[in-house]
Amino acid sequence: MSVPIVYYLILSAFMFIVGVAGVLTRRNAIVVFMSVELMLNSANLTLITFSSFMGNPVGQLFVFFVMTVAAAEAAVGLAIIIALFRNKQTVNIDEINILKW
């Protein structure tokens, strides 16, 4: 008797909502960044779930792609945060609001 698919999906949705809440509410850029990773992994979980339940390996294949992209993104994102810190002496994204008119 395997675990029903709904459980996986609920877990995945929960992880995603935690990630969204983290991105929207936290002030520290690093934490926001980690929340983004959380959202990505929740998406990965969904992909694995469906792949396993439908007996289709394509989903697992996608996960590897997502992980690759996530790794690359992490490298670029962290580099940006470091560069930002060097310029502004802060990683508090409330204080970083130059992205406007």
Place this chain on the structure above:
Amino acid sequence: MTRKSFMINLMYLTVLLPLLGFIINGAFGSKISAIGGSADGRKNEKVIGIIGSGVIGLSFLITVFAFFQTLALPVEQRKTIINLFTWLKVSSLDISFAYQVDQLSLIMALIVTGVGFIIHVYSIGYMHGDKSFWRFFAYMNLFIFAMMNLILADNFVLLFLGWEGVGLCSYLLIGFWYDRKFEKGTTGDAAKKAFVVNRIGDFGFLLGMFLIYLTFNSLNFSDVFTKASSFGVPETTFTFIALFLFIGATGKSAQIPLFVWLPDAMAGPTPVSALIHAATMVTAGVYMVARCSIIFASAPAILTVVAVIGTLTALFAATIGVVQNDIKKVLAYSTISQLGYMFLAMGVGAFSAGIFHVMTHAFFKALLFLGAGSVIHSMHEEQDIQHYGGLRKHMPKTAGTFLIAALAISGIPPLSGFFSKDEILWYSFANGGFLFWLIGALTAFITAFYMFRLYFLTFEGKERFKHDKHPHESPGVMTIPLIILAILSAIGGFIGIPELFSGEHGNIFEGWLEPVFANAERKLMFYGMHTHFEEILLMTISVVGVIASIYFVRYIYLKKPSIANNTAKKFKSIYNLLWNKYFVDEIYDATVINPVVKTSDSFLWKIADNKIIDGLVNGIASLIGSTSGIIRKIQTGVAQSYAVIMMVGIAAALFWIIFSL
């Protein structure tokens, strides 16, 4: 095509060679001037001059050969069409670069290349030392190229190409000395005036072309003229086509009301005046009317208009010429007057007489202008005949040739002008009516008057110039062209001896052109109900009148110069009227130019452009600016607020998708 007529098929070279000359002198002329580096650049001037006149000379030779080969052909084969390539093809419109070599275009080509060549050679001497020597020859070659297109074209569009091309070259050459003063402005103003006035005429010509295409569904000469000579097209249509075409002709050929540009065109170098504004370009309108003779013959009302305008222009311009003091101005008004004669000929259906006058006029008017150029050249740019006098002993060749030309234009037998002018006068009497003849003859007397006033004041009598001027005869490169033209002016008329004298052979010139105008003449159906006695009588009257006129002017200006001044004082108002050229320029200023300028300035510029158009554009810009000023507040710059909006958007989209399923 047989081997015997191969030169006719080479006629397209007469168009291409001048173009080649233009390209060589235009593109490399400044380089040619620069190499060698002789201090006065004289050696290189020769190279440029030889290229420039050489191509025209070659064209002339080809034309001469083609002419004799055509002459050897039987009459019905004398029209050759050389189709080079298709230019435009849009549904039923099919325009080719095709040249038509027939009796009329050959005559015109002979005039243009022949007189053109002589004037090119003359220019080598006249333009010597000019800083833009090469540019002059480039423009002159371009002019011949355009003019050859105009006269050899076998369709209206190609003719129009040449028509506009000669207008452009006229503009470029009038303003050739763009840094010189001319009257109240610069030569550039004169050039612009010529161009704008010509454009008004061209507009009429374009309308005529549109109407031709609408009516005949073709712009090809042979198609149009064949359809025009068969019945089925209402006369009203012909009337409008002919009217529009004639408006075009009045612009190009300086007739009332569009003649005002020609006197100002004298701002250009004198060879230009001789070539473009006397011998060739200004006769383009006459040529066009002759070419479209069948259309004009189908619109008798417009034919009468042509005759009336021609007659009035002839008289009008001749009277102005009587009082002018600028040597070139007198000749300019004389040209307008002679062009009036040609249109009179067209208007009374004497097409070949008109073309005959085009030819003789090209000889003697080119000679007059070149003679005037020779005088101006030796008098250091002095153009006022009041400051000439007694030049005959300083420059005998110029004086002698000028005298021949003056006799020819006055119509003294047996010089060329006599035959062509009396031919026109006779036809205007026979086909038009007594009044046309009377005004024509009167104009002939006035012509003799102003021409000999010019001659006597310039070459005879006391020397009235300052002693720092040392008039001298021009070099051979200038006097030889004068002599050649003088010979042509003297004997050129013999190819058109009227039937009256030549007997059974008839008029050779008219016989040659007869096939071109046969349809038009058949349509007009003038019956010669006049006797030879009348012809001789009229001829005698005009010749006696002209001789009397010459003696009269000799008496006034050589024996009793005071008479001229007294008459001018006595009839001061008339004198002022003539001196100011009937105030035509002023009338145009007051009725057309000033209103246009004022409306443009006060309404079109300051209100329509500055307020309405600029206001509209600026208003839209500031509207967008202020709107975006409000909208841009949404951009907070806080990344998380963007993320919130994105999330809300995605959630909304998801709900939409899920619940709409």
